[in-house]
Amino acid sequence: MFRKLFSASVAQSNLHHCHLLLIPITNIQKPFTPANFIPNLVTESCFVARFQDITPFPRFSSSYSGMGDSRRPLSVPIPAVDKADKSELLRALETSLGSSFSSEPLIPNPKPLIIVISGPSGVGKDAVIKKLREAREGLHFVVTATSRAKRPGEVDGKDYFFVSKGEFQSMVERNELLEHALVYGDYKGIPKQQIREFMGKGYDIVLRVDVQGAQTLRKILGNSAVFIFVVAESEMAMVERLVDRKTETKESLLVRIATAREEVKHLQNFDYVVVNAKGKLENAVTLVSSIIDAEKAKREKSSRNCEDNRSK
Ligand SMILES: Nc1ncnc2c1ncn2[C@@H]1O[C@H](COP(=O)(O)OP(=O)(O)OP(=O)(O)O)[C@@H](O)[C@H]1O
Missing domain, CATH: 3.40.50.300 (P-loop containing nucleotide triphosphate hydrolases)
Structure with a gap:
């Protein structure tokens, strides 16, 4: 059975957050579910979402490619929260955390019930x-x-x-x-x-x-x-x-x-x-x-x- 983690851990990061782990499972055989009743229609795979204590983050921008360890976040100064421009603050947070913030939904839309x-x-x-x-x-x-x-x-x-x-x-x-x-x-x-x-x-x-x-x-x-x-x-x-x-x-x-x-x-x-x-x-x-x-x-x-x- 095919499984793949959509999450990766950040090496050497000391951040440990409760983070979403998504596991798609395909080629499932079972008597009847809304998904397999409607082949190729509702979902091709089934996503299991659960919280686990793992480290972030899956994606890293290309700006880190010059680093010895491409997954290591940069150490950058973060401006004071009450004074900084919001976009500047967000950019600094992204850089410090080692990846850009995604606006994609955190979890897939609920399947039809x-x-x-x-x-x-x-x-x-x-x-x-x-x-x-x-x-x-x-x-x-x-x-x-x-x-x-x-x-x-x-x-x-x-x-x-x-x-x-x-x-x-x-x-x-x-x-x-x-x-x-x-x-x-x-x-x-x-x-x-x-x-x-x-x-x-x-x-x-x-x-x-x-x-x-x-x-x-x-x-x-x-x-x-x-x-x-x-x-x-x-x-x-x-x-x-x-x-x-x-x-x-x-x-x-x-x-x-x-x-x-x-x-x-x-x-x-x-x-x-x-x-x-x-x-x-x-x-x-x-x-x-x-x-x-x-x-x-x-x-x-x-x-x-x-x-x-x-x-x-
Ligand atoms: N909360 C309620 N208070 C008073 N009358 C109601 C209420 N709910 C439904 N009724 C009335 O009760 C009658 C039976 O309701 P309904 O036909 O919806 O039942 P049903 O469970 O669908 O029945 P069947 O399985 O026989 O088709 C209808 O005349 C309906 O208008």
Whole structure:
């Protein structure tokens, strides 16, 4: 496995700083990650960033080529900080430290994230996602294909791709779906093409799936995706929402409620739980948005994947 340090130490320097070490790892073989799912699109390699107590600096300007040891910094006077011209001070600091200051980003841009939003029927997944769509940019909400009938107000191609059972079967046969399942008598599936296309453009991806689908996606995506479980504050609140929605028959209500009782037992498979309490939809949306921000700032998830891969 190819590895290369993007950092070099300064010989004879007595400076010891906490410094960023970047290790690109290529030719990784693993079942599925956003990176290898989208070949040549997201990243060619995976960068592990961590702080280590090493000495700076990787680059040295050509002005040091005349030195006996080309890596040794010059000893130059540094002007007084309160009196010196800023650019003069910066130049003197660069010279003393042995390299110019780079304006390049210290770490690569975060890779696109896949966010899986799931939960029992009627907890408000669609309502949360609708608001999230309005609140955030840079997210692509994958439009699920479904064989179920359109509900009032739903728009084909925006809320779902409404297809016949026959059309759905054809999509399965053409291997166009990342995951699919029969949910309450209707098929639902996630088109792969949208994920490829929008991850390639740098978008974070939001997938909305039932709990059964989330379990399948966990097996496919592992820890490379963030799994959020949405719940109502109580079973009563969830049932009331389903009843008030007026989209279900009494038979369908019975199935959905019985299924929901089973589904809450699968909470441990998720990374986060968001309670969507009655009249507090905005709070739930804010929490989901904060989770996305935190996950994008936290790079251990992708680093951990890299570590996992390196050991394989
Ligand atoms: N915080 C909330 N307070 C009150 N009503 C809500 C709240 N969140 C959602 N609802 C309402 O509850 C009903 C169910 O919500 P929604 O359709 O989004 O659930 P869902 O989880 O997507 O359900 P399904 O999985 O069956 O499609 C809708 O009528 C919605 O407007």
